[in-house]
Amino acid sequence: MFVVLSPAHPDPMYKQVTDQIKDAIASGDLKPNDRLPSVRELSEALNVSAITIKRAYQDLETEGFILTRAGMGSFVAPVERDALRERKLAEVQEELRRLVRSSAKFGISAGDIARLARQIEGN
């Protein structure tokens, strides 16, 4: 599957970068203590503005996904994947709560949403 993200995507660039790195950490492609390219290296290799990458790395660090040690670079934080799952679950729960509430106004039940979710997974 090749998902093409684009500038037309509603999320800002740094967020799209952040999300992809988070996904890689959650899926185990990036493992705790893996060294990440520095802001400079990554912005050079991708020819992307350093500000975009810096913002993405800052957010990842604030959220505890990566650690930056002075003079040594950035590493994937030693967080258990279960902990990441818990965190994601809380995020999903919050989003679902909002979704269920707004859907109810249109007569769409939580059951309907669950059915839709299964359908999407099946695709």
Place this chain on the structure above:
Amino acid sequence: MDTVLEATDLTKHYEDFSLRGVNVSVRRGSIAGIFGPNAAGKSTLLRMLAGQTPVPAGTLRVLDQSYADAERDLKNRVGYVPQEPVFYENKTVEWHARLAAPCFARWDGAAFHRLLEDFRVNPLKNVKHLSGGQKKLLSLALAFSHGAELLILDEPTAGLDIVHRRSLLDRLRALANAGDTTVVVASHITDGLDEIAEDITFLHDGRVVLRESADDLATKWKWVIYKEGSIDRAVEERFAGVRRQPFGSRGLTGDFPAVREALAPALASGDARLDHASLEDILLSFIKGA
């Protein structure tokens, strides 16, 4: 003449190295070659030209703008390949394209995949399984896929095999010939890039020691191969390098038009003949002389 890049008096000091008063001017649709030995300052210069490092002194205009005012627009229009691109080792080639794509207004995913095919780089491979040359090709594919008008390529042929090097040189020449794309390459060896570069800048110890079009270089620089004693001593003394060989001496001149007349008799009698001076010969004479 339409200039896409104009750098004046670029200067940058490091603890143990300085780039001093560098001027670069690049015409639209041309290929500019920046050559020089290791540690001459080429990568520093290219990183400045590509907006990867600030310009502490001097002025830099790229596509009539400055990185300070229009970084996002310029990053879209300038394709850059660093000397040693660093990627996420554990992630695939394709993943990196997904990371880069949203940052470019004119990203062309189909073109990127065609390039990978041409370059024989498997998009599903992890970067850690790519060779140095393949990492270079990945970096080139990224730079070629976002509709850049100006390509700034640091040692683009390094690590490439002869087939890929040749196809890269052909591609660069075709891009420049089409007129819309301008190419700046830097290299410490001439490696075929000397054949395609139309304007040559030679950087040595952080300074520009030679700036000339390839045509002018070819007119001015010649090897003179001559029988001992057949040419004027005054001319011989001005040769940049003389190699005495049993079958005749060889001297390099950097100003052939000025000595043409003095050499005319020996050339006419067959006691002397001329030979093409390669860029490597010319640059070596600068390094030895410096």
